[in-house]
Amino acid sequence: MGITLPLALFEQAKRHATKDEPALLSYVHEFTSDVSPLVLYQKAKDAFSGERFFWQNPEKTLTLAGFGVTEQFLAQDKQKDAYVGLEDRIRALKVRTVTNATEKQTGPLYFGGFAFDPERETGKEWQVFKDALFYLPLFMVTKKKERVFLTVNVVIYPDDETNKFEAVQAQWEKIANAAVPSLEIDTLVSAKELDPDAFLENAAEIVSLLQGSEDLHKVVLSRRMGLRFGHQVDSGAVLEQMIKTQNSSYFFVLEKGSALFFGATPERLVEVSDGEVYSACVAGSAPRGKTEAEDEKLGNELLTDAKNLREHRYVVDMIEDTLRGFTEDLSVSSEPVLLKNRDIQHLYMHVKAKKRADVTITEIARALHPTPALGGLPQQMAKAIIRMKETDDRGLYGAPVGFVNMDFEGEFAVAIRSGLVVDSLGILFAGCGIVSDSVPAKELEETRMKFQPMLRVLGGTEL
Structure with a gap:
């Protein structure tokens, strides 16, 4: 898995650079053998712990490490x-980048996430992520179907010598030849639901607000x-367990020092590729059945449940209305189908459109977030109520996480079914939509169901 010095590209980057404005050399190399981004992510633990990310789409046609x-x-x-x-x-x-990248999802791109609500004070556990954190990585391994690429991003000054890139090559060789570390999630010492009574009280107050308002x-x-764990949690072990225990999900991991944000989310916010825009309308929830017959019964009930269908329609209408401002030829699938994960099933519809030439993925993500599935309806009024009722900052939970390239294409998922671990302390997050006929006790049970996927990943037991 060796890489060679791209001498011509290196010299071009030097000519492109100035003392005050260095160039970015973004070199892409395609591997000829089968290379695993997951294995390389794990091998990079010793050299780059606290500076790693991982992403995989539900179809497993794209993996980034x-x-x-x-x-x-x-x-x-x-x-x-x-x-x-x-x-x-x-x-x-972009104006100071020199690259040989020709394949999408290779070359220079930023990976990270935005905060759910930048208008509120950042919680102490989210301090290292602030209102947004995105990395341009030194090394990025991209797997697209059966093809695998390595991107190396190096800052180049006019007087740099070739030994600068050679040192980076040596770093890569060390990672490529390293042994895969032993992966084990440290023992989960305790797991405690926080303030369930406050949740029930807030849910009841919101139901009253909804019943008394024509606008909300x-x-x-x-x-x-x-x-609480015995020691710091290994992100590679968390990632491996997510992949083993979840399906039909985006897998993401983002490290920042001793902080780790991770999740297996079923929900795409927006993808932009080759001028096409894709989104998904995911809302409404039901548990999976213990038998095939029970699962089918629960799924059919979800497909005909008035409350869940109404929640889903709010999401469809908002996403459709928002995207019309950025796109043309928009189409939405005709009716909801079931999106099934291990513990939960949802109502799902697909959205596709042609992007206007002057539009960026970040503009679309900003306008869509939060959809009624994560914030409520109307958007700003719901966010204001969340600010009043929730004492803790959501941080990156429920917000856009993903990647964007130099042409403002990329993909963002919604960071649900997620958790945050800082050193040996962790938090899992779960939410549910409150509407006028919601029953707070049932909504509490729904959030317990939504804790389950990540609790299992971390070694917890069934709630």
Whole structure:
């Protein structure tokens, strides 16, 4: 898995650079043998622990593993919009980039996530992520179906010598030849649902608000589960367990020092590729059955349940209305179908459109977030109520996580079925949509069901 110095590209980058404005050399190499991004992510633990990310789409047609940070975008000025800030950073980087990349999802791209609500004060557990954190990785392994590529991103100054890139080559060789570390999630010492009584009280108050308002239709209320481990949790072990125990999901892991944000989410927010825009309408929830017959019965009940269908229609209408402002030739699948995960099934519809030429994926993500599935309806009114009722910052939970390239294409999922671990302490997140006929006790049970996937990943027992 060796790589060779791209001498011509290196010299071009040097000519492109100035003392004050260095160039970015983004070199792409295609492997001829079968290479696993997951294995390389794990091998990079010793060299780049705290500086790694992983992404895989539900179809397993795209996997990204990044380690090392050539540049990061950290949005910490609350007076500035994080989406606009990331766009500005990308535009500034693009004009000083030299690359041989020809395949999408290779070459320079940023991976990370935005905060759910940048208008509220950042919680102490989310401090390292701020309002947004995105990495331009030193090394990124891309697997597209059966083809595998390595991207190396290096900052080049006019007086750099070839030994700079040779040192990076040596780093890569060390990772490629390293042994795979033993992977085991440390013993889960305790798992405790936090403030269930407060959730029930807030849910009842929101139901009253909904019943007394003609304008407010839905508010998504979230809650937490606190976890404690014996030692710091290994992100590679968490990733391996997610892949083993979940299906039909986006898998994501984002490290920042001793903090780890991870999840297996069923929900795409937006994908932009070759001028096409894709989104998904996911809402409504039911448990999976213990037998095939019970599972079919629960699924059929979900497909005909008035409350869940109404929640899903809110999502469909909002996504359709929002995308019309950025696209043409928009189409939505005709009726909901079931999206089945191991523990939960949802109502699902697919959206496709042609992107207008002047539109970026970050603009679309900003406008869509949060959809009624994660925030409520109307969007701003629901966010204001969430701010009042939830005492804790959601951080990256429920927000866009994914990647964007220099042409503002990429993909964002919604970071649900997720958790945060800092050192040996963890938090799991779960939410549910409150509508006018919601029963708070049933909504509490729904959130317990939504804790289950990540609790199982981390070694917990059935709730």
